[in-house]
Amino acid sequence: MVMQRFNRRAVCLAGLSLLALPTAAMAQADPRVAEGDTRLLVEIEAGSETPFVGEMILVTITGYYDVTITLENFEGIELPNFTWIQLGRDVWSRGRIGGREFVTMERKLALYPQKAGVQRIGPFKHNLTLMEGKSDRFKHQVVSEQIDIEIKPKPKTNGGWWFPAKEVVMTDDWDMDPSRMANGATATRTIRIVAEGQPAEMLPNPPMMTANWLISFIAPEKRSTEITRNGPIGTVEWTWRLRPSNAEPGEIRAFRIPWFDTTSRHMRELVIDSQRVAFAAIEEDEAEENLGADLAGLALPALLGLLVPVAAILPGRRFLPAKLLGSRIARAFPSRDRLALELALWRRDVRAYRRHAGRLIRRSGASHEMLIADLDRSLYGHDGNETTAPNLRTIHRKLVASGALFSFR
Structure with a gap:
């Protein structure tokens, strides 16, 4: 006997006596088993x-047995065009139906159709070893009916992403206020998605939380599936370590993950909110830039002090116009970022070195995305922390050899 139950339309047989139900199909008749003694129903x-x-389809297979069972096993379940998960162990119990005592077995499956069209569920076959009298054992097979169900193709969605579930809950946590981070601090962002009705492997992949102003590392994701009698509950957790690469604030864009609510039959979406990321103060930057400005300011008078006497003693030479002379002098000295970079290298200040190296690489017009990524892996790619000090001088030699640090603007 087959029972089909849907969200809005149900076929309810709970109030009927089991003895009044038509006999379920069986692989073979056995005179030692009376009619109605063994039944296998599917809902x-x-x-x-x-x-x-x-979309998840819950299948409940229930056996009712008024016989003495010594051994039992299900024949290999074959469900073409479905993937499936068994929802825990079989549950055995005793109870009375219509005045008769039955041993009841319940098995639950979560099915996921992989192909549209009319698909067949079942039949399921339960192999029993029964005992008659005190020692006579014989084999008996109980077979359920089969169900044909129409499966619709997945609807068209933006990007082709299809994620059906009973319910989806998302949390988005930061370990600090990312808009007011202490200078040089690294914020941790953790996003967790829990979906009822889908295993973890069916949940989405993490968004690409990157920007040219942002240092971003994602830890290995965590996925887990909890098996319940009402279906699997999948969980995925993503953790990023994030910091701005310079003193200028930036904003991480929002991300939207669409999903289909199988209860309301409507599309919904998870929204990962946009977030401003910035240091609360930039004293360290200003101090370094002021130092560079002071050095350049001291160098200019010194150079003029040397050039003026030399020019005065050269016969037939005229002074260059002040504007042109200033331009040539400016090109002859490194930029403030280059001076601050050398200072950071001398101090072994990893954070300051990364900040000024990033600016110089961008100004150089080189393939800065790859160079900055390599630099970040060397500086911060130690399992998302900085416990292992990188060799700044080795990194510096590689960047100098690439030509990316020679900026005089």
């Missing part, structure tokens, strides 16, 4: 009479 539950591809 399906879905959000619609015509569920979509990838």
Whole structure:
């Protein structure tokens, strides 16, 4: 006997006596088993009479047995065009139905159709070893009926992403206020998605939380699946370590993850909010830039002090116009970032070195994305922390050899 139950339309047989039900199909008749002594019923539950591809269908297989069972096993379940998960162990119990005592076995499956069209569920076959009298044992097979169910193709969505679930909950946590971080601090962002009705491997991949102003590292994601009698509950957790690469604030853009609510039959979406990321103060930057400005300011008078006497003793030479002379002098000295970079290298200040190296690489017009990525891996790629001090001089030699640090602007 087959029972089908849907969200809005149910076929309820709970109030009927088991003895009044038609006899379930069996592989073979055995005179030692009376009619009605063994039955295998199947009940399906879905959000619609015509569920979509990838949507969970709950299947409950229930056996009612008024016989003495010594051994039992299900024959290999074959479900073409479905993937499936068994929802825990079989549950055995005793109870009375219509005045008769039955041993009841219940097995639950979560099915996920992989192909549209009319698909067949079952039949399921339960192999029993029964005992008659005190020692006579014989084999008996109970077979359920089969169910044909129509599966609709997954609907078209933006980007082709299809994520059906009963319910989805997302949390987005920061370990500090990312808009007012202490100078040089690294913020940790953790996003967790829990989906009822889908295993963890069906949940989305992490968004690309990157920007040219942002140092971003993502830890290995964590996925887990909890098996319940009402279906699997999948969880995925993503953790990023984030910091701005310079003193200028930036904003991480928002991300949207669409999903299909199998209860309401409507599309919904998870929204990962945009977030401003910035240091609360930039004293360290200003101090370094002021130092560079002071050095350049001292160098200019010194150079003029040397050039003026030399020019005065050269016969037939005229002074260059002040504007042109100033331009040539400016090109002859490194930029403030280059001076601050050398100072950071001398101090072994990893954070300051990364900040000024990033600016110089961008100004050089080189393939800065790759160079900055390599630099970040060397500086911060130690399992998301800085416990292992990088060799700044080795990194510096590589960047100098690439020509990316020679900026005089």
